[in-house]
Amino acid sequence: MAFTVPADVENRPVAVIGSGTLGRRIALMFATRGGEVRIYDKSKEAGEAARAYVAENVAEVASGIEGGSPGRARVTDDMAEALAGAWLVVEAVPERLDLKKSIYGELDRLADPDTILASNSSSYPTSQFIDEVKHPERVLNMHFYMPPKQNAIDIMSDGHTDRAIIDLLERELPRYGVYPFEARKESTGFIFNRIWAAIKRESLAVVAEGVSTPQDVDRMWQINMGTPAGPFRMMDHVGLDVVLDIENHYAVERPDLPAGPRELLKKYVDAGNLGVKTGQGFYDDYA
Ligand code: NAD
Secondary structure (H helix, E strand, O other), X not given: OOOOOOOOHHHOOEEEEOOOHHHHHHHHHHOOEOOEXXXXXXXXXXXXXXXXXXXXXXXXXHHOOOOOEOOEEEEEOOHHHHHOOOOEEEEOOOOXXXXXXXXXXXXXXXXXXXXXXXXXXOOOOHHHHOOOOOOHHHEEEEEOOEOOOEOEEEEEEOOOOOHHHHHHHHHHHHHHOOEEEEOOOOOOOOOHHHHHHXXXXXXXXXXXXXXXXXXXXXXXXXXXXXXXXXXXXXXXXXXXXXHHHHHHHHHHHOOOOOOHHHHHHHHHHHOOOOEHHHOEOOOOOOO
């Protein structure tokens, strides 16, 4: 059946596939208009933890959204049940291309014909995982940062996405307290991630060249930008192994990028100092 955009969004649930760090936060945002969010995760524990996370936070987050009211999350271990009637599916399973490809085939087979299929992938354009999808016009990237605190999101076509989906999301998503910005052509890292990558890279270069220290860069950043943390503290929170993976990914596409920032990160990673998760990174006050 041909795809047409869903007309009755107001009365239909959103389904979230994969409810780890990001999936549960995405579920939380879609529970802020009084309706139901469905959660499907292959781990029962992760699904249950996500449901509890939504229940604990939804009243407060919904109260900060105009017209918001607390909804609820329902967990199921049956993907078809999670998808039934949903107007939107947001996939947030681990960043593995083979997994994304097979999940998209499954979502396309099981979802209602007018369901929009969106991926939270950080580094893969959805054009790379639609091999098994019969209706690529309903697939796109929808990349969240760290809701409910960081609520700007990137959206990007898979090259076939129906224009009406992008228009619909631009209208609907702000009602859930999230604000989409369209990458107008395919771009690894979308919009904001690329800009943030450049800030991280130059901060690392300044330290790798011996010009400054992580602590001084962060203090300058905090004083001049008025933010509570600087780039090095923020990298420690994400995990220096993850930051290195991301930078390596950019370097494959852009071999002209300087190696100094990656070499500095690698020293920390090789020493097992990954940031907050190991108790030590650029800072050592996480114990
Ligand atoms: P995570 O490992 O915390 O969570 C992934 C969840 O998916 C787990 O709960 C796991 O049990 C579940 N899962 C694994 N295989 C599954 C399957 N076949 N079906 C259903 N569930 C399955 O990962 P995350 O950090 O939340 O990242 C998920 C996605 O979000 C990735 O594509 C990542 O690039 C993207 N992302 C992550 C961040 C971040 O800061 N962590 C930010 C933006 C985007």
